[in-house]
Amino acid sequence: MNIGIIGVGYVGLVTGACLADQGNNVICMDVDASKISLLSGGRIPYYEPGLPQLLERNSAAGNLSFTTDLSLCMKSAEYLFICVGTPEGEDLFTDLRAINTVTDNLCNLLERNVVIVVKSTVPAGTTRKIYNKLQCALRESHKQLEVEVVSNPEFLSEGCAVEDFLIPDRIVIGTENGHLSEKMTRLYQNFINEKIPVMHTIYENAEMIKYASNALLAAKISYMNEIAAICEFYKADVRVVAQGMGYDRRIGNLFLKAGAGYGGSCFPKDTNALLLLGEQAGCAPGIVRETIKTNQNQIKLMLEKIKRNVEPLNGSMIGVLGVSFKPETDDIREAPAVAVIEQLLQEQAGVKVYDPRAMESFRRGSAKFELESEPDHGVICCSNAYDACTNVECIVLFTEWKEFEKLDFGYVRKLVSKPVFLDFRNFLSPEKLRGHGFVYEGIGVR
Numbered sequence: 001m002n003i004g005i006i007g008v009g010y011v012g013l014v015t016g017a018c019l020a021d022q023g024n025n026v027i028c029m030d031v032d033a034s035k036i037s038l039l040s041g042g043r044i045p046y047y048e049p050g051l052p053q054l055l056e057r058n059s060a061a062g063n064l065s066f067t068t069d070l071s072l073c074m075k076s077a078e079y080l081f082i083c084v085g086t087p088e089g090e091d092l093f094t095d096l097r098a099i100n101t102v103t104d105n106l107c108n109l110l111e112r113n114v115v116i117v118v119k120s121t122v123p124a125g126t127t128r129k130i131y132n133k134l135q136c137a138l139r140e141s142h143k144q145l146e147v148e149v150v151s152n153p154e155f156l157s158e159g160c161a162v163e164d165f166l167i168p169d170r171i172v173i174g175t176e177n178g179h180l181s182e183k184m185t186r187l188y189q190n191f192i193n194e195k196i197p198v199m200h201t202i203y204e205n206a207e208m209i210k211y212a213s214n215a216l217l218a219a220k221i222s223y224m225n226e227i228a229a230i231c232e233f234y235k236a237d238v239r240v241v242a243q244g245m246g247y248d249r250r251i252g253n254l255f256l257k258a259g260a261g262y263g264g265s266c267f268p269k270d271t272n273a274l275l276l277l278g279e280q281a282g283c284a285p286g287i288v289r290e291t292i293k294t295n296q297n298q299i300k301l302m303l304e305k306i307k308r309n310v311e312p313l314n315g316s317m318i319g320v321l322g323v324s325f326k327p328e329t330d331d332i333r334e335a336p337a338v339a340v341i342e343q344l345l346q347e348q349a350g351v352k353v354y355d356p357r358a359m360e361s362f363r364r365g366s367a368k369f370e371l372e373s374e375p376d377h378g379v380i381c382c383s384n385a386y387d388a389c390t391n392v393e394c395i396v397l398f399t400e401w402k403e404f405e406k407l408d409f410g411y412v413r414k415l416v417s418k419p420v421f422l423d424f425r426n427f428l429s430p431e432k433l434r435g436h437g438f439v440y441e442g443i444g445v446r
């Protein structure tokens with residue numbers, strides 16, 4: 001099949017590379033010329049395991065290419081995937097400007113029959129509007145084309161996005177057109193087996209499945225963070241409580257980890273969007289609201305923990321291990337670490353930061369931080385974990401990168417000026433850290 005991908009963010013690039021790897025001809029398009037030039041040169045603008053190999057293999061084979069030219073991307077495409085960002089606007093509503101611009105451009109440029117696949121996360125009703133707009137444009141321009149639109153939300157987790165694409169939990173195909181459903185099933189036939197359910201449903205259901213899934217996952221995390229706070233008071237251990245809960249098949253053992261709270265490009269924006277969608281619908285989605293509130297409160301709780309252990313904060317030096325919103329990604333969007341670092345700086349603390357993959361995005365995304373200029377009150381970017389732990393009064397772990405498990409904590413103990421370790425992902429063994437003479441605190445951990 002000939003496939004065009006519009007937007008080469010995480011979703012677009014993973015989708016394009018995985019579909020190319022299945023033998024399709026894929027052209028990826030983006031308005032960001034710098035990204036396209038990187039990709040054309042074989043480089044990926046972010047870290048995602050497995051993606052470089054796919055890019056290399058399929059670019060070399062000639063079935064994956066990149067362009068800034070939408071007409072070229074559309075020229076022979078039988079399927080056009082819309083994968084542009086739908087970020088949160090200043091009013092917290094989903095900012096649909098990019099997807100609206102793409103739709104307008106498609107209206108003008110369509111010259112052949114095509115299936116338009118909406119992968120971007122959009123509020124319920126958006127895909128139908130896109131469909132109506134395209135049909136209206138075709139009528140007005142008297143173009144006798146068969147342009148179909150399908151909602152096909154993505155469920156890719158950063159860090160394992162390639163695997164999620166190749167072995168999905170489910171495929172959701174939103175269209176009322178049976179023939180189109182079949183076409184989409186054909187496109188995904190290599191990924192489908194008896195273990196992977198394919199759901200055929202209407203646009204609005206497909207769109208809602210995405211928001212409702214992300215909000216429930218976020219709610220599980222916030223719920224566990226609330227349980228963690230209660231555990232802390234009663235001297236219970238949330239990790240053990242989560243394990244006991246997880247054996248119940250109705251609950252499941254995933255997304256029960258208490259910690260720094262959820263971040264990233266999806267949960268924060270999707271929960272906010274769902275709350276607003278609910279309010280617009282005249283409902284009061286209290287669970288979604290409290291999920292968001294608990295997640296925001298987690299930042300305060302972490303800051304309080306730091307303050308309790310570092311007195312005074314003003315003029316102190318804190319070592320930060322991990323700034324990405326989760327391991328195996330260099331993405332720092334809505335990362336809890338970034339929010340806490342901002343607060344620490346406001347309180348006149350100095351911060352030493354190390355992340356195995358995210359230092360570049362941290363530097364780029366942290367214009368508001370004074371990097372390395374005023375070591376006592378700014379941020380020092382470190383090239384390894386040991387540097388970030390040297391002469392600090394407290395080490396704070398925000399991301400559960402595997403390499404942090406392997407640190408020589410006996411050596412780290414010698415580097416610090418005070419042995420305090422705050423493990424905000426409940427990642428390391430309290431016994432081990434305490435054995436090395438650290439005061440160890442997790443989130444809801446004994």
Ligand code: UDX
Nearest residue numbers: 154155156157158255256257261262263264266325326
């Ligand atoms: C999420 C969804 O999982 C994916 O299906 C969707 O399409 C995009 O959004 P992603 O944002 O990449 O994916 O990361 P995810 O693994 O879901 O983690 C989100 C946040 O929750 C991270 O900050 C992570 O650290 C946190 N988290 C996750 C917890 O705090 N506890 C957990 O038990 C699980």
